[in-house]
Amino acid sequence: MGRLFAVEIVYRGIFQKSLARNISRGIVLAAHREGKPGISFGRYGDSPERKGIPAKNFAIVATDDQTLEEGMAKYEPKEVDITIAVDDTLCKGVESWAWYGLQPINRLTKPGGTLLVTSRYEPEVLIEMAHRKEHHYQLAIVKGIPSFSGLWVYKDDHTDVRVLGAVAKVLPELVSLEAVQETILAEWKDPLKVTSAARSYERTTTITVQPAQGNPEKPFEFELLKWWEMREGVTIPSIARGGAFHDPETGQEGGYRPERNPTFKKFTTRTMRPVVDFDTCVKCTLCWLQCPDSCFDVTPDGLYDANMEACCGCGVCEAVCPVRDCVTMVNEMEFRDNHSQWEMWKKDNAGYKAWLQEKIQHRPERSHGFRYRGQYEKEVPEVLEAAGGK
């Protein structure tokens, strides 16, 4: 029996669909050049309007046909050599494309395997976010802003080829840099992309993450029923109505907090989160009315607190709020918890104001696609220059 290689690309639905496809396809085409058969496929079971929801592509490669066939005889790999996260906020965990409950980003990464992340952040920041594993693994970073595009526009900022260069570095038995470069030239027909892949290869470094490092939270677990344990019919309880907002600090009750699904953690869809300035809020109710996920809890004093377990980060509240800088979308990487902002504001008004000012500094560099004419022409050369591709 030969050797089987598996790579998963975890990406954000819609925004990074083409990027993930380019990477998994590129891995398989490069492996083919070295005589290794492979297959690239996607797992995306959610409705496409859930923009940003974590989804996966896989590249499965083997040293011979028979091993590949054997490897493909299952729905998807149980463990992978490389987990690629093309958005660093995915390190907080993924509510998967098939509603398995919150899963660690590195769940499938095999002992000694690599988690490869596109990020501007230092390894320590990413290690702290990813859940602990029983075994050590490697962390590699492709330096740069995570690449998001829209439904119809692909942001061709060389992230795909830079990731391919990094894959050749961390697992040369899978694909060599030469094979990656030949593939890029044949497929993309752009020598500049070949240079970008080579730069990324040179710059990619890995560090070992030990079992004691990382987020200690216990990931969601479930046990599938055996067929003889199943009932003849299944009833699924609906979400209850909700009730008053209860302030755990003061015991104050009032307002309204809807009941939410305790298992489906929509926050993993988010790459930005709203930060609310409760001092300037005029209680117009627009954010509460327009939020597509009913995320706002109405507080006892009539303010609107975006619930961070439920918010998917769409940015509608920022768009509809009539008060300047009252709701600001901020890079999700700047946060470590999902605590209530209103509770923080109630407890320490001045401290909250300082916190808010510090957080809203981090708003400009995350954008889901392009929002004005000429943004593509402005942004892509800047990203390429920072990455050393130009």
Ligand code: SF4
């Ligand atoms: S970003 Fe705002 S509107 Fe969108 S889900 Fe979150 S709270 Fe609701």
Ligand code: SF4
């Ligand atoms: S839209 Fe803005 S001003 Fe209106 S209630 Fe929401 S946060 Fe307050």
